[in-house]
Amino acid sequence: MAHSTLHFAAGLALGSAATLPPLLKAWARGNTLAPQFARMFAISYATGIYAVIPAILRHLGVPDAICDAPIMNIFLLYPWINIVKPGAITSGPLILGALLGMQYAILLLALIWVKRGQKK
Numbered sequence: 518m519a520h521s522t523l524h525f526a527a528g529l530a531l532g533s534a535a536t537l538p539p540l541l542k543a544w545a546r547g548n549t550l551a552p553q554f555a556r557m558f559a560i561s562y563a564t565g566i567y568a569v570i571p572a573i574l575r576h577l578g579v580p581d582a583i584c585d586a587p588i589m590n591i592f593l594l595y596p597w598i599n600i601v602k603p604g605a606i607t608s609g610p611l612i613l614g615a616l617l618g619m620q621y622a623i624l625l626l627a628l629i630w631v632k633r634g635q636k637k
Contacts, residue, residue: 521572523602523609527593528568529616532561540623550627558620568593 536557543553570592575584583589585596602608 520606520609521569522613524568524572524593524595524598525565526609526613526616527598528565529561529613531568531593532564533557533616533620535564536560537623544627544630550631554624554627561620564593568595571595 536553540550540553540557544550571584571589572595575581585599587596589595590597
């Protein structure tokens with residue numbers, strides 16, 4: 518079983534990728550960014566949680582045969598990731614940390630951008 522952080526990172530990446538273009542579009546237009554950031558965080562973390570549902574089910578006592586069944590691929594390819602990257606004890610936290618750092622960096626850049634715009 519791959520580490521849950523790898524699955525959460527996959528969901529976070531998908532959610533971030535889906536919500537980043539509208540955020541960047543709003544930024545380029547000079548629109549308010551707070552709703553776009555809230556949307557990005559909510560969707561990316563919800564997608565991350567969605568990706569670890571089979572791990573949560575396993576923790577609650579659902580048999581491995583069900584949690585690793587092909588039908589569980591609806592949870593962002595959960596069984597497939599377990600086959601391709603078993604364990605993932607190291608890569609999961611590293612990828613998750615990089616994604617969280619990317620979100621934080623974008624937020625800081627937006628704050629700096631807005632502060633510089635207010636000074637003019």
